[in-house]
Amino acid sequence: MENNVRGGDTPVKCELEANKNYAWCTCGHSENQPFCNGLHKQEKATPPMIFSVEEDKTAHLCTCKLTKNPPYCDGSHK
C-alpha cells in the first residue's frame, strides 16, 4: 500500500510467549516496532497482522516490512 513505509532497517529480537496474541505492524509507521501502536489509522495505512506462537521462543521480527515470511525477518531488509 502506498501509505506504508519502512519501519526500520534491521529486525528486532523478541521474546515471544506461547498462545499470546501479538499485533505485528505491517505499515511501518508504528514507533513501537515491530509492534502496532495504532498509527496506521491516522496514516491511512495497513492494519497490523495478529499472530501467536505455540511455544515460547525468541524470534527476529521484521521492521522493514519487505519480508516474504511475515512477521519474521527473512533477510529482505538488506
Ligand code: FES
Ligand atoms: S527486517 Fe525486514 S526482512 Fe529483515
